Structures are given as structure tokens and as C-alpha cells.
Amino acid sequence: MKIIVPMAGRGSRLRPHTLTVPKPLIPIAGKPIVHRLVEDIAAVLNREIDEIAFIIHKDFGSKVAEDLIAIAEKLGSKGTIYYQEEPLGTAHAILSAKESMSGPVVVAYADTLFRADFTLDTSADSVIWVQEVENPSAFGVVKLNDKNEITDFVEKPKEYVSNLAIIGIYYFKSGETLRNELQYLIDNNVVKGGEYQLTDALENMKQKGMKFVPGKVEHWMDCGNKNVTVETNSRMLAFLEQDGENMVSEEAELHNSTIIPPCYIGKGAVIKNSTIGPNVSIGAATTVEDSTIKNSLVQSHSVITNAVLDNAMIGNHAVFNGEFTAVSIGDYSVLE
Structure with missing residues (x-):
């Protein structure tokens, strides 16, 4: 085949x-x-x-x-x-x-x-x-x-x-x-x-x-598009949770943070003083600090601080620091 x-x-x-x-x-x-x-x-x-x-x-x-x-x-x-x-x-x-x-x-x-x-x-x-x-x-x-x-x-x-x-x-x-x-x-x-x-x-x-x-x-x-991709991410997380798949990497660092499933947390991600979930994917080597994120997709090697995000999609190597919510930020973007 x-x-x-x-x-x-x-x-x-x-x-x-x-x-x-x-x-x-x-x-x-x-x-x-x-x-x-x-x-x-x-x-x-x-x-x-x-x-x-x-x-x-x-x-x-x-x-x-x-x-x-x-x-x-x-x-x-x-x-x-x-x-x-x-x-x-x-x-x-x-x-x-x-x-x-x-x-x-x-x-x-x-x-x-x-x-x-x-x-x-x-x-x-x-x-x-x-x-x-x-x-x-x-x-x-x-x-x-x-x-x-x-x-x-x-x-x-x-x-x-x-x-x-x-x-x-x-x-x-x-x-x-x-x-x-x-x-x-x-x-x-x-x-x-x-x-x-x-x-x-x-x-x-x-x-x-x-x-x-x-x-x-x-x-x-x-x-x-962005909205349906974020929705698809949420639906896939729910399916994977039903399948019993472990979606939080053992190599992720969680400090004084709450993870509300279903969530995917990638290898090397660092979560500090934050609430993540439900329905959130955080890519490898991304740092999230002092933030609340739900129903969102964040890719790898990005830095998110002081954020309240819902229905957001953030690319790779991006930096976000602010009070915006329903955002769509591409790779290598900076919003601070």
C-alpha cells in the first residue's frame, strides 16, 4: 500500500x-x-x-x-x-x-x-x-x-x-x-x-x-484558517486524552503552575506561575510565564509572558508580552 x-x-x-x-x-x-x-x-x-x-x-x-x-x-x-x-x-x-x-x-x-x-x-x-x-x-x-x-x-x-x-x-x-x-x-x-x-x-x-x-x-x-486550526487542535487534544495518551512531556518544567487538561506540553517547555488549559498545545522549548492560556496553539521556541490568551495561535520563535487575547502571530514575530 x-x-x-x-x-x-x-x-x-x-x-x-x-x-x-x-x-x-x-x-x-x-x-x-x-x-x-x-x-x-x-x-x-x-x-x-x-x-x-x-x-x-x-x-x-x-x-x-x-x-x-x-x-x-x-x-x-x-x-x-x-x-x-x-x-x-x-x-x-x-x-x-x-x-x-x-x-x-x-x-x-x-x-x-x-x-x-x-x-x-x-x-x-x-x-x-x-x-x-x-x-x-x-x-x-x-x-x-x-x-x-x-x-x-x-x-x-x-x-x-x-x-x-x-x-x-x-x-x-x-x-x-x-x-x-x-x-x-x-x-x-x-x-x-x-x-x-x-x-x-x-x-x-x-x-x-x-x-x-x-x-x-x-x-x-x-x-x-486560524480559527478552525485552533478548534481542530482542541478537538484532537480531547481525542488523545480519551485514548489515554500522555501529552505532558517528562522533560517539561512546571513551576507553580496549573495544567487543566487536555493539554499538550512539549519537550523542554518551561511553564512558570501560569495556568494552562484546557485545550492548549505548547511546543518544545517554549517558555510561558505569568500567563493564563486556554483554547490556544503555541508552537516551539517562543516566549510568552504576562499574557491572557484565548483562541490564540502563535508561531515558532515568537515573543509575546501584552494584554492582547485573540491573536494570530507568525514565526519570529515580536509583540511586547
Whole structure:
């Protein structure tokens, strides 16, 4: 089994945090989004992951490529890096990893997290991860028949056809078939809005009689902008607490402070005269002093003093000292 992760986009809605770090490497509960994503996919698949192919932009730099390969290796997989030079659509992005498209593959966009408990239907040609949503008109949705097979893909329906939204994770029994269908779009210039779309390839595959079934998830968490990323961090902390995971590093220093769970406190963090939590992540080697922080995400090597924070997101190597509350501070920023 292989996992292909298109992640060449810059994540402009999460700026300033994505000016220096690609969105999939933003940590959620102490671990990069993309790391949690591939871990969760591996758990659902319940089979060995031979390779994880990451599709990035060359502007991300060599350090990002090294970090991604390390993530794959932590899962016992081979890490491969591909580059998408131009933003020409979802189909174009995925096809950038065509050399890795052999055998069963999962394609997963690295801006979403999920919690699910279902058995993968390996008899199907494809499984598309979906979740029930209250407002289907804001999403691409699938329509099912009485055999629980997908009969239609509908993009942002104006009238109700289904409440099963596509969350951006797909299983294909044959990577070779997916590659050929994507290549057909490129070779024949099949575009919508100037881009090559995965949904066109899915429709072509369905028309050829391939069987598509849904994989339903219980929880779908977005990381599109600051507010939803902070919310996703809170939800992930709650899930990890339910799982019994210890999220306070033994190498963190706590002095005259109260930790209200769930919280993640990273290695080498120093907390003094402060109240942290609930729903807070504090990255490695960050210092917090004389502060109260809840419902917030603070990354690594930052210094927070005299703060009262709620619904805040603070980047790496930042310095914050003040009376601000709902802040969004990028890497290397200083507010004092």
C-alpha cells in the first residue's frame, strides 16, 4: 500500500503561519498535521505502508523535504518527494507522483484530519472518505444507491441530493488505473476553470463500470484558517486524552503552575506561575510565564509572558508580552 499526499499549496488562509512553514507541517497537539494524517490513514487501512509520496513546491526548500521523509520513516515507510511546479489542479498535482502509482494507493490532501473506525472494502475499485454535514451546498458530495455504492459526484449542489461530503481522502485498488485516467485528462486537455480536476477522472472511471463505495468517518477536522486550526487542535487534544495518551512531556518544567487538561506540553517547555488549559498545545522549548492560556496553539521556541490568551495561535520563535487575547502571530514575530 502507498499513500500519496499532494501538499504543494501555500495555505494562504493560514498566513502568517504559512509564510515560513507549509500548512501540513503546522503542529496539532505537538505533531505536524501531515504526520497525524498519515498515521490515522495507516490505522484505518490496517496494513503495511510501503511508501509515502509527498508532492510539494520547490520553494518549500530542502529542510521541508527532509522533515517529510523523516515522517515517513517514523511509520516504517519509504519517503519520496515529488514537485508540482504550477498550480494546475488536483489531477495535475496527483499525477506529479506518477512514478509511485502502482498497486493499491491512497490519495490524501494534507489539510484535514479525521477520526474513523471502519473496515476498508478492498473489493471496491475505490473508496472515498465522506462525512455527513449540515450544509451540503458548501461541499462536493456523493450520492449512493441501495447497494451503498456511489452513483454520482456533485460539486456544491444548490438543491439537496446528499449530505455525504467528500473530505479529500481516496483509496484506489489500482494505482496504475488512476495514473492512466489522470494522464488522459492532461493529454486531452480536459480542464475546468483552467485546471485538471480529480473529479473528472473519477467520473470517467465510474462510467467504465468501476465500483466506488463510501468510507464514513465520525469526525472531520479542518485546518484551513486560524480559527478552525485552533478548534481542530482542541478537538484532537480531547481525542488523545480519551485514548489515554500522555501529552505532558517528562522533560517539561512546571513551576507553580496549573495544567487543566487536555493539554499538550512539549519537550523542554518551561511553564512558570501560569495556568494552562484546557485545550492548549505548547511546543518544545517554549517558555510561558505569568500567563493564563486556554483554547490556544503555541508552537516551539517562543516566549510568552504576562499574557491572557484565548483562541490564540502563535508561531515558532515568537515573543509575546501584552494584554492582547485573540491573536494570530507568525514565526519570529515580536509583540511586547
